[in-house]
Amino acid sequence: SQELEQSPQSLIVQEGKNLTINCTSSKTLYGLYWYKQKYGEGLIFLMMLQKGGEEKSHEKITAKLDEKKQQSSLHITASQPSHAGIYLCGAATMYSGGGADGLTFGKGTHLIIQP
C-alpha cells in the first residue's frame, strides 16, 4: 500500500514569512492532492498535481511535484493568519478506476501563524 509522509508535523511561522511543507511517497504518485483543514472542519481542496515537474499556484500558495513523482512541496509566500490550519496531502492509487479507490493521506502538517 502507498504511504505518505509529511514534514514537518507542525510549524510555527511569524506572519509575513515564507514556509514550505513536504509530502513524500513510498511509491510513484499518480495524482497528488493538497487540502487544507481548519480545526474541527472539513477539508478544503487546494490543488491537484499529476505530471512530473508540474507546478500550480493559487494566490500565495504554490505546489510542486518533482520529476520522479515521489515528492511534492507546498510553499506559502508571505504567510497570513488565514493560512493557519492543517495541511494534508492525499495520493491517488496507481489505478483510480473512476476515483473510486479513495485517497491515501499523510498525517498532516499543523501550521500556526504568529502575529
Next chain:
Amino acid sequence: SQTIHQWPATLVQPVGSPLSLECTVEGTSNPNLYWYRQAAGRGLQLLFYSVGIGQISSEVPQNLSASRPQDRQFILSSKKLLLSDSGFYLCAWSRGLAGAADTQYFGPGTRLTVL
C-alpha cells in the same frame, strides 16, 4: 454548484448504542461517495466508498457499515458502538472521472464521541 451536507455535526453516544450518520450531496448526479474517519494521531482513513446506489466497498474491517439508499445519500451505521469508534467522520464526493484526476470534495464532518 455542488454542496455536501453531513448530519449531525456532533454526537455523543454511549458504548453499545447504535449509530447513523448521514451524508447528502446536491447539485450533481451519480457521484462517487466516500466515508473517511480522522482519529487523533492516525490521520485520515478511508472506510467505505460507493460508485452507485446499493454498491458499497469496504476498506477496513470493523463494526461499521455503509449504505447508499439513494443516488446522493450515503449513510454510515453501526449496531453497537465501541470506544475506538470515536473520531471525526468525513464524507466526500467525486465525479467518478477515470484516472487520477478525480478530485474529492469533503463535507463539514461529524464529530463522534463514544463514552
